[in-house]
Each structure stands twice: as structure tokens, then as C-alpha cells.
Amino acid sequence: MQSLYNKLGPEGRSLVGFTDESSFEHQVPTQLDYLFDELVHPKPSTTPQKVLSYLAYYYPKIKNEGNIELLTYSFLKCPLFFSNLQSLSFMDHYRVLECFKFVMDKKFQVSQPTLPFYKFYNSLFRVLASEALDPANSWKSLPIAVGCLLSVDSRKEYDNYPEMYQLISQIDQKLLDITVAAIESNFRGPMLLDPLYLNVVALACINDKLGQDQLRKVIVVRPDLPRLINDLVVHSNYGLSNGHVFSLTDVFAQCPALNHLSRISFLFCKIVSLHPNTTLLADQLDLILNQMLTLSETVSQLGEPNEQQWVLLRTLLFAQVMLFESVLSRFVHINSQPLAQQLMPTFSRKIMSILFNLNFVVDKIGTGGFEAYNFVYDLCLNSIINYDIPTAELLINCWTSNIQFGKISTSQMDRAKLLFDLQFVENVINLISDDLKFNCIIPIVRNLINTASDQDVLEAAHSVMIKFFTILDSFNEHSTNVNYHANMEKVKTSMLDYLTLALDQFPERLSLNQIGIVVETLTKIAFPNSPLYESEPELSREMLLLLYNRCQVVSNRPLPNSTEFPKTLQSAFLTLLIRVIPLISFTEYEQWLERTFILICRNTNDEKLHLVDKLWDAILATNKYYPQKGYIGINWWYEHVNQEAREKAKL
Structure with a gap:
């Protein structure tokens, strides 16, 4: 055989090598072979949704590390998703993100008796790491990597210490580094809106795993991130679509930015606190608040919200209050006092107007335990009071005319x-x-x-x-x-x-x-x-x-829903009169004690006893703050009230 091999030309040697190294089983195409081919050369009938359904089905079932790598390589060559960065579809790549989160969750839970999770994860990572070596292609690995990282928390909830958990954690960290590098690389080049928005969502999804220095580097590359985030959430069709989202039937399925609104809000707050350029940040925030004010006016024109709209409104309110809190916290303690005096009233006026328009949401859910809302309201109020009372008057005129x-x-x-x-x-x-x-x-x-x-x-x-x-x-x-x-x-x-x-x-x-x-x-x-x-x-x-006079003329009818003292209308009015007694002038004090006591005596025994106790408490309160009047009141008490009680006891 060796001599034959030496006599053959290059093509003959290739055929012999293929025959020796391949079994009959491998020569027969398998389901995976067909899948690999369809990923790289999709049929006209193949849709992005069909491709993702294939991945969600096959990935958790594959038992061979090499096939995991082949499937991943084939997917990264799929023209339906990865033909060109500028033709990237936000919705398709967002679904890739969701698909790989599902795959990772599923694989982690059914790791045995098929391929162990660590080997599965490591095989997937090797392909992504290889793809990320070329910065021009790093965008391809982004939705896959983010989907895997989104699965970290759900993995820990299921089993915090799986087999080889330390090695798995190392892959998590390496994958995070690759993802941050990909986001930075993507942001550096010219991008259309869909890739930009995908980068924002990706950054929001990994924000809780980022250190401050990592995020600062991203901010330096894209200092307009606050504006970009607002564009995604407020204006784009993947977010609120300037309020048109409220007409949709399945908001959270059709608008991914709203599905991650909490994550995006936390990212925004972190960026506001770390942004190195205060002036640029202030300009962006002023524009953002203007747009949010316009949105709140649109929202306030809604009819009676349905259940889904209430969920969205509550989510929106919480997100905006988080944003307001971060903005105010950044500028209330700013080193430049003139800048603070200029910005705080302006920001406060706009924030208060937004809260005015959205108060129907607050009215429904209440502010109990909502400390961030109370912080924002109080700080805005104090800023307006301390810096700009004319603004307060402007707000009152504007709001009142709007009702x-x-x-x-x-x-x-x-x-x-x-x-x-x-x-x-x-x-x-x-x-x-x-x-x-x-x-x-x-x-x-x-x-x-x-x-x-x-x-x-x-x-x-x-x-x-x-x-x-x-x-x-x-x-x-x-x-x-x-x-x-x-x-x-x-x-x-x-x-x-x-x-x-x-x-x-x-x-x-x-x-x-x-x-x-x-x-x-x-x-x-x-x-x-x-x-x-x-x-x-x-x-x-x-x-x-x-x-x-009210105490004299009111009836003795029972107070509605009253189970404790006072139980009658007359007793209730007498308690009001008694509350005033400590304030009566020195010259008329004893006279009013006598008048009040006469009215008390007209009541039934139970009510009278309670009223007498209240009167004595009022005398003691007088003595505490006005000792001269208190001395007169105490003497009067022992000469009249106690004396009457002793005489009745003798009878």
C-alpha cells in the first residue's frame, strides 16, 4: 500500500487518504451533515426562525465536542445572519441571543448522560474565541456570547456548584472579556442603527458583570451612549416608538428593549455616574428629558389602560425614576456651584412635569416603599424652592391650565x-x-x-x-x-x-x-x-x-362606624373644644373650663367619663407649657370635678 501511495499523484494520494481515514458510517450523510450544509447554504424556504429552531433542538443533544464546534462554525457562516455587519437585523440577532440563552439553560440541566456541560461550553467558547481574533468579525460572536452570559445567573440558581464549576467560571470570565472587546470594536467603526442598538442591548445584558474601568473604556469610545440608549428605548420600534407601542397587542415580545428595560436603566444610571465629560453629559440629559417630557404627554392622553398597558406603564415609571435619581445624584453634589444652580432647576422642572403627566400611574400603585420616587420628588422640589421660585409659578400655571x-x-x-x-x-x-x-x-x-x-x-x-x-x-x-x-x-x-x-x-x-x-x-x-x-x-x-355653639346644638346621634370613644357626634365636638383649651387666654381660662365641664355633664356616663379624662389631660398639657394657667386649672379641677365626685360617692 505504501508503494502504491508513493506512485500516485496528489489527487490519487488525497483519495487514498480519505478512504483510509473515513469509515463507511461517515461517508453516509447524517442529519447534522444536512444541517451544516443548510446553515452555510440555506434554501430559499429557510428562514432565520427555522435556523434558530434547529439550533435550539440540536445543540443540547449533540454528544461530540467536534460536532459542537462544527455546528457553531457553520452557524457563523450562515448568510441569513452574518453576511454583513451593515445589513444586520436587530430582531434576528436579538433572537440569536435568546436562542443561545435557552440552549445554555437547557444544556446545563440535561448535561448527563450526553456531553458534559463543561466540554460543551468549552467547545462553543473555542469557536467564539477564534472568531474574535479578527476584530472585523467580532460582531458575529456578540449575540451568541451575550446569550451564554445571560445564562450564568439561571445556571447558578439551578446549581451553584456544578462539576468543574471553577473551570466553567473561567470560561465565563474569558467570554465576558471577548464580549466587551467586541462591543468596543463595534462602537469604534461606523454603524447603522440596528447594529448600534444591538450593541446597547448587549452592553445592558452584561452590565452587572462589568467593572467600572471596563465600562469607562466603552464610554470613552461612545461618549454619546446616554443619547443612544434613549433613542433605543423612546424612539425606536424596538422600544416605546414614541408612545405608539401602547397600541400593540404583545408589547414585550415585539419590543425587545422593553423586555430588558430594567437592565438598560441600570446601565444608563451607571453611565451617568461614570461619564467623564460633565458638560457633554448635561447637554445629552437635557435633550433626553425634553424627549421624555414629550413622551409623558403622549402617555397621559391614553384612555383607560388595559392590563398589559398597566404592566408597561409601571415598568416605564420605575425605569424613569431610576434615571431621574441618577441624574440628580450626579449634579446635586457637583463641584461647580454655578453649574449646579443652572442645571438643577432646569432638570427639576422637566422631571416634575414628567411626574405630573405620569401621576395616574403613581396614583394607582402608590409610593409606599418607593424611596427613589420620594427622593426624586423632594430633591426636585427643594431645587425649585431654593433656586427658582418663578419656575414654581410657571409650573403651577401650566399644570393647572392642563387639567x-x-x-x-x-x-x-x-x-x-x-x-x-x-x-x-x-x-x-x-x-x-x-x-x-x-x-x-x-x-x-x-x-x-x-x-x-x-x-x-x-x-x-x-x-x-x-x-x-x-x-x-x-x-x-x-x-x-x-x-x-x-x-x-x-x-x-x-x-x-x-x-x-x-x-x-x-x-x-x-x-x-x-x-x-x-x-x-x-x-x-x-x-x-x-x-x-x-x-x-x-x-x-x-x-x-x-x-x-356647635357643641351645644349638635345632636347626640352615634358617629358612623365608631366602635371606640367618642361614639356620639356631641362627644366628638367636645373633644375638639377640649383640644383648644390649653391655648385660651389666661383671663378666660377658668371660665372656659367651667363651660366645657357643664357640656360634658350632659353626656351619658361612658362618654362623660372619657370626656372628663380628656379634660384632665388638657389641664396637664396646659400646666406643662403654661404653668400659671396650669395652676389655675388644677385648682379648679380639685374644687369642682373631684368635689362633685366625692359628694356622689357619699350618696
């Missing part, structure tokens, strides 16, 4: 906007101009208190009015747009009417606790030792008589 008051009871969007507006007004009402306050806000709030059928709106309106009455205690003498005397007169002329209205709404609209806050707040403003008392001492007496 359709006639639809408050039927439109959750307008209701939520009104609640947000009232909450903001409550925080700034004593800082804004008298013109806006007296000619716009107060008339609207009064009308809401009189007519609002919605309980939350009513309570929010009351909160604004109560805050307005405290202006005399919080007045800033350096303020140029607030006239102290004009506000004093406004408080004088409106306080008694407001208290009367609030008392009329108890107990049908206001709870005992709520009306108690109203009474206590207003009496502290109008009673002795206050600026208003010095200007108008008679007002406190009128308020006291109003409470006293």
Missing part, C-alpha cells in the same frame, strides 16, 4: 394631575406671588372644598388651605413678591368661614382626626402668642364661640 376640572370625577388622568398639582401647591403656596395665590390658587381650592366629590381631592384641597393659613408663621421678610399685611388681611377675613365649612363637613367628609388637625392648626394661628392675635384678638374668641 380639565369638569372631568375630575370621570378621568383618572385629570384626577391624578390635580392631586399632583395640589400637593406641589401645598409645598410652595407661602412662597409664590400674592397675585397667583389670591387670583388663581385660593379660588380654585375653595371651589374644590365646596364641590369636590372625590375624597382624595377634597383632602388635598384642605391641606392647601391649612398651609396657606400658616403663612404668618413662616413669612420670609426678604421676600419681594409676598406682602405680609395683604396676607394678614386675607387670613383674617377667610379663617372663620373656612373653619365653619370644615366643621360642616364633619363627620360625613372629614374624619375626627382630620377635623382635629384643622381646628388645632387654625387655633394656634389665631390664639394668644401669635402675630394674628396681636392684630385681631377678637378672631380667637369668635372661633372659640363657634366650637362652643
Whole structure:
């Protein structure tokens, strides 16, 4: 045979070598041979979806390392996916990513008795590492590598310490390095939007595994990453499509960027914190907030959201609040104070307007435990108050004109906007101009208190009015747009009417606790030792008589849904009167103790005992803060209340 081999030419030797090295079994094409051929030379009927279904089926079943490599090499030559970087289809390559995550998850769980997972993974890695040696081809390995890396967490959940786990972890790290290098290489060259967006999704998927230095290198290559991320999420058809996404039937399947919105948001926040060029970053963020504001206005025009839309809205809200938190955190402690004074009010105004438009989502899910939202709201509010009160007035005018008051009871969007507006007004009402306050806000709030059928709106309106009455205690003498005397007169002329209205709404609209806050707040403003008392001492007496007369004329009917003291309407009003007693002037203190006690004695035994205890607590509170009045009150108690109790005991 050797002599024959030596006599043959090159073609003959090749044929002999093939015959010797190949068994009959290998000469017969197998299913894999057909698959390899179809991957490299797809038929007209072969689609990308069909190719991926083949891969998902065959990869976990292959028992030979060489065949894993051959299948991977063949796939990387498939013209349906890897013909040219500029013709890359985002959706097709995203499905490659999902396919390989599925393959890795499946293979890890069924590793035995077929090819062990480590050998499978290592075979796949060798091909990807070989492909990555040529930077021009590194883009081909990207979706496969990211799919494998996405599987790391699910692998650990299934089995944190599989066989050869240390070697598997080494492959994970090497694959991560290859992926980062591929992303950097891709970003350096000119790219169409689809490859760019795929790079962004890939970066978001591996973000939790990246060190800060690795991400900084990527940012240096693409300093416009924040804008690019926003384009993907807000404008592209793979994201929100400028709000048109809400008309789709299967949002998360049709829009991959939304499927990874949480990952993309974390990536954005990390980039904002690490970006080396503050000025460039600020310009991008300003543009991004403008676009988000436009999007929020579109979203606020939705009708009643369906279940899928609510899921998307909640996801969007959480993502945006994360973004806002990162933006504010970056600039609130910036070294350049002038830049902070310039940027913080601008950013805060836009963020607050976005939250105004999306408040119908917050209204549905609540902010309990949502610390990031509260941080963002409070920081924006403080920035506007500290740097730019005219902006606060602009926001109030804009928001209020944007609310359709006639639809408050039927439109959750307008209701939520009104609640947000009232909450903001409550925080700034004593800082804004008298013109806006007296000619716009107060008339609207009064009308809401009189007519609002919605309980939350009513309570929010009351909160604004109560805050307005405290202006005399919080007045800033350096303020140029607030006239102290004009506000004093406004408080004088409106306080008694407001208290009367609030008392009329108890107990049908206001709870005992709520009306108690109203009474206590207003009496502290109008009673002795206050600026208003010095200007108008008679007002406190009128308020006291109003409470006293209510106690005299109200019926003794049971309070609705009351199982504890006070159980009757008269007892409830008496508790309000008792709360005011420590504030009564020294000269009238004992007289009002006597009047109150007489009213208490009209009640049934159980209610009377509770009211007497409340009265004694009020006397002790007086003694704590006003010892002279307290001394009078204690003497009166032992001469009248205790004496009466002893005489009854003798009988």
C-alpha cells in the first residue's frame, strides 16, 4: 500500500487518504451533515426562525465536542445572519441571543448522560474565541456570547456548584472579556442603527458583570451612549416608538428593549455616574428629558389602560425614576456651584412635569416603599424652592391650565394631575406671588372644598388651605413678591368661614382626626402668642364661640362606624373644644373650663367619663407649657370635678 501511495499523484494520494481515514458510517450523510450544509447554504424556504429552531433542538443533544464546534462554525457562516455587519437585523440577532440563552439553560440541566456541560461550553467558547481574533468579525460572536452570559445567573440558581464549576467560571470570565472587546470594536467603526442598538442591548445584558474601568473604556469610545440608549428605548420600534407601542397587542415580545428595560436603566444610571465629560453629559440629559417630557404627554392622553398597558406603564415609571435619581445624584453634589444652580432647576422642572403627566400611574400603585420616587420628588422640589421660585409659578400655571376640572370625577388622568398639582401647591403656596395665590390658587381650592366629590381631592384641597393659613408663621421678610399685611388681611377675613365649612363637613367628609388637625392648626394661628392675635384678638374668641355653639346644638346621634370613644357626634365636638383649651387666654381660662365641664355633664356616663379624662389631660398639657394657667386649672379641677365626685360617692 505504501508503494502504491508513493506512485500516485496528489489527487490519487488525497483519495487514498480519505478512504483510509473515513469509515463507511461517515461517508453516509447524517442529519447534522444536512444541517451544516443548510446553515452555510440555506434554501430559499429557510428562514432565520427555522435556523434558530434547529439550533435550539440540536445543540443540547449533540454528544461530540467536534460536532459542537462544527455546528457553531457553520452557524457563523450562515448568510441569513452574518453576511454583513451593515445589513444586520436587530430582531434576528436579538433572537440569536435568546436562542443561545435557552440552549445554555437547557444544556446545563440535561448535561448527563450526553456531553458534559463543561466540554460543551468549552467547545462553543473555542469557536467564539477564534472568531474574535479578527476584530472585523467580532460582531458575529456578540449575540451568541451575550446569550451564554445571560445564562450564568439561571445556571447558578439551578446549581451553584456544578462539576468543574471553577473551570466553567473561567470560561465565563474569558467570554465576558471577548464580549466587551467586541462591543468596543463595534462602537469604534461606523454603524447603522440596528447594529448600534444591538450593541446597547448587549452592553445592558452584561452590565452587572462589568467593572467600572471596563465600562469607562466603552464610554470613552461612545461618549454619546446616554443619547443612544434613549433613542433605543423612546424612539425606536424596538422600544416605546414614541408612545405608539401602547397600541400593540404583545408589547414585550415585539419590543425587545422593553423586555430588558430594567437592565438598560441600570446601565444608563451607571453611565451617568461614570461619564467623564460633565458638560457633554448635561447637554445629552437635557435633550433626553425634553424627549421624555414629550413622551409623558403622549402617555397621559391614553384612555383607560388595559392590563398589559398597566404592566408597561409601571415598568416605564420605575425605569424613569431610576434615571431621574441618577441624574440628580450626579449634579446635586457637583463641584461647580454655578453649574449646579443652572442645571438643577432646569432638570427639576422637566422631571416634575414628567411626574405630573405620569401621576395616574403613581396614583394607582402608590409610593409606599418607593424611596427613589420620594427622593426624586423632594430633591426636585427643594431645587425649585431654593433656586427658582418663578419656575414654581410657571409650573403651577401650566399644570393647572392642563387639567380639565369638569372631568375630575370621570378621568383618572385629570384626577391624578390635580392631586399632583395640589400637593406641589401645598409645598410652595407661602412662597409664590400674592397675585397667583389670591387670583388663581385660593379660588380654585375653595371651589374644590365646596364641590369636590372625590375624597382624595377634597383632602388635598384642605391641606392647601391649612398651609396657606400658616403663612404668618413662616413669612420670609426678604421676600419681594409676598406682602405680609395683604396676607394678614386675607387670613383674617377667610379663617372663620373656612373653619365653619370644615366643621360642616364633619363627620360625613372629614374624619375626627382630620377635623382635629384643622381646628388645632387654625387655633394656634389665631390664639394668644401669635402675630394674628396681636392684630385681631377678637378672631380667637369668635372661633372659640363657634366650637362652643356647635357643641351645644349638635345632636347626640352615634358617629358612623365608631366602635371606640367618642361614639356620639356631641362627644366628638367636645373633644375638639377640649383640644383648644390649653391655648385660651389666661383671663378666660377658668371660665372656659367651667363651660366645657357643664357640656360634658350632659353626656351619658361612658362618654362623660372619657370626656372628663380628656379634660384632665388638657389641664396637664396646659400646666406643662403654661404653668400659671396650669395652676389655675388644677385648682379648679380639685374644687369642682373631684368635689362633685366625692359628694356622689357619699350618696
